[in-house]
Amino acid sequence: MARDSVRALPWWAFRWPAAGMCVGSVDDINRYPPARAGGRHREPRSRGAQQSAEKLTYCVPVTRPASLARLCALLVVVVLGAYACFWNLAAQNVTGDEYIYVTAGWQYVHGDFAANREHPPTAKYLFGLAQLLGGQGALAPRILVGLLVLGVAAIIFFWLKREAGWWAGLASAAFWLLMPRANAGDRIDRLALLEPVMMFFAVAALFAGWRWARTGKTWMLAVSGALLGASVTSKVSTIALVPAFLLLPYLFTGLRRWRPAVRANLIWLSAFVVTAVALYLPMGMRSAIGYMLKVQDGQNVNGHDIPIAGHIYRFAPWWGNFWFLAEGIGVAALVVIVVGVALAIWLRPDKLIAYLGAALLLLIVFYTIAARIALPHYYYAWTPLLVILAGLGYARVAQRLRRPVSVSLLAVAALVALVAAVQFTVVVAQDRPTGIARVSDELRSHGVGDGPLLAVGMMPGVYVPYPALNISEDPSRGPFVAVVVGDDPRFHLDPTLKRLLKNERSRFTVITLDSLQLWVPHGLVEHGPTGFVLSS
Template sequence: MVAGAGLFVAFWHLGAQTPHVDEFTYAGAGWQYVHGFLTANLQHPPTAKDLYGVAQLVFGEGVGSARVVAAAASFATGVVLYLWLRRPVGHWGALLAAGWWWTTPRSDSPTWGDVASGAAARIDRLALLEPVMVCFAVAAVAAAWRAVHGVGEGERPGSRWWGGPWRAAAGWWALSGALLALSATSKVSTAVVVLAIAALPALSGRWRTYATGGVVAALSFVVVAAAVYLPVGGLRAVRFMLAFQGAHDLRGHATVLLGQRVQHAPWWANGVRVVEGVGWPTVAVLVVGVVAALVVRPDRLVAVLGIALAALVVFYATTDVALPYYYDA
């Protein structure tokens, strides 16, 4: 029933929402990519746009087809949350996390509650970069967690050089690195999530993992990132993207914050976006949940999630650009 509600929220009337201007940019770039024209919108990495291009080959050219990928990524994020969390917090806790993800609002406008406003109540149904980026990032952390905590009872990853437990853990580390590469090559913001992944062995007292699983994950990341970027110019495209984003941050980006037009967003801007986009009731529940987790259950899972959240908060607080949908990460 909960999954059914998630599917309904993700896909119902998917094409009815008024398109966001950036959807045309990303869907159009994806369409060009799959037809061999690889120069569009290189100020952002290509993975999400590649997927949007493939979707348009299957379902037809246009934003609506690209939205199928975004909505599927949003729903898949909830599935990953459930599969990951059901072992450490149990079936009901995992189902609550997935259901919360699937059914709560995430808008880019404070007017989302007014149907006549035309604002999207769920921006992760739109063909933006964030839905794909977030899905791969959550899956990367989940795979790393499995690598550390998913081996046989009484055995530690690395306890055999190429035995069953080590090989299984190495596979999860490789998957984690690949997924993080797919996330960061959708939009570079989630590269900071590597801090949470890197902290996992230390939090579990498994220092040897850095010389085994850590190397596997790093190699996997490099291989996948290279495979994604080579068709669009390799390191030259990476340098262009970093230079463009650096210049973009320096000059800022005009946006409206609390009714005022600003060019350089203050550090607290994304906090305002969260309140406007999800509403005060949702924010209140989130705050209570975070405090309860820190007080009642301050374990390794909370630490990993806290590190990932803190890394993203610091990243977005230190940039001068805070568009209304950035907080979705």
């Protein structure tokens, strides 16, 4: 009877979060131990107890408080993660790069591969497919990126749960989901950029490679190679990770047993190459890669003007990406990460730390030495590995240091991380269209009719995503019904326009739109032989 009753209980009585117990009375709850998770009944040891167990007439699921706490914590993290990834997602402006990738993705899924050949195609394939499912525009690709961010969190959770404990996995996943990563909108991975797609596949590849090393399952090795192939064909930067995968087998076999390691390398490389070739084939592999290398080499040779720490650099200093990292995630979160990574290296530098540390070091070398330019979102490639290493570091504090020291250190780190997370959630709640995205409504509210707008003091990427504005930096497109003035120090105003705006200010209505100024003339702005003039 007892056995049949155990089998008849629903799955949730054993799986999560409770264990099942067969009892005949309330007193039997204390007499017989509960079943383990998974429904395996623990039999009483003595013969008398065995006979008593046969008399059990009904089953009661017993909920463990610790398991209930885990379930509640997991639900809180999932809800907050979904909020961070999807709430108010359409509010922020479409950026120039995002517009290029989303538009190219739409064209790719319709058979036109001419756009944006300076970057690999896989992320743009996914953006195109997302638009087929969710409608044309940036929102559907942003939702896709949000799902990939949640995917990285799931990988971090399951990876660290196995290696460092359940709570270490959950805390690290939560920090990843709620950590600020600014410099491109309110957070880099709330936009449809290439880096979030690239790093999802890269983190998944690293996890699959580690699972192969732990289990010896060859198919995991092939999956790892295929995933990195998808990462590199999303953006080429993660090609720098290849040595970490090739060195992984030797961490377990050593140099003396080189044959199994070489065999593993060949399997991994085969999956990597086959996947990369298959993903590149639709756009013409040789021509596309040749064009990409030409453009990327040109950027390295010619540089790219970018403001860093208040100065304009054509070739970024070696510390440029570290500056963007500190600026993007904030000093508080950076301190938590740096201390956690240092603890991971100091307390227990095992094979996992060596594997992840090598991967992180390769990416740092690529972005600080191999690449001579730095953009505000490049540091994103480091963040998943930094979070995983920091999570391992704090987990080992709990395992290896004395309780007063470990509790104090973990409490301070948790408090600092919580402050950073709260600040980010406020940013998400307050997100709204800014600057150029507000121009159309302002013109309409001031009764300005349709007509061309002049853009000055800004990159084309600011206004190109808004073709309906009919805005251009070309003076010959006038006369203009309004002038939109940006604050980018890399772009200087025409002297005659600057003089006109200063001397004839009373003949303009000036509207401040965040970092932009909208100058609406009482007439039209034209460009003549002597420069810009105001006509009635």
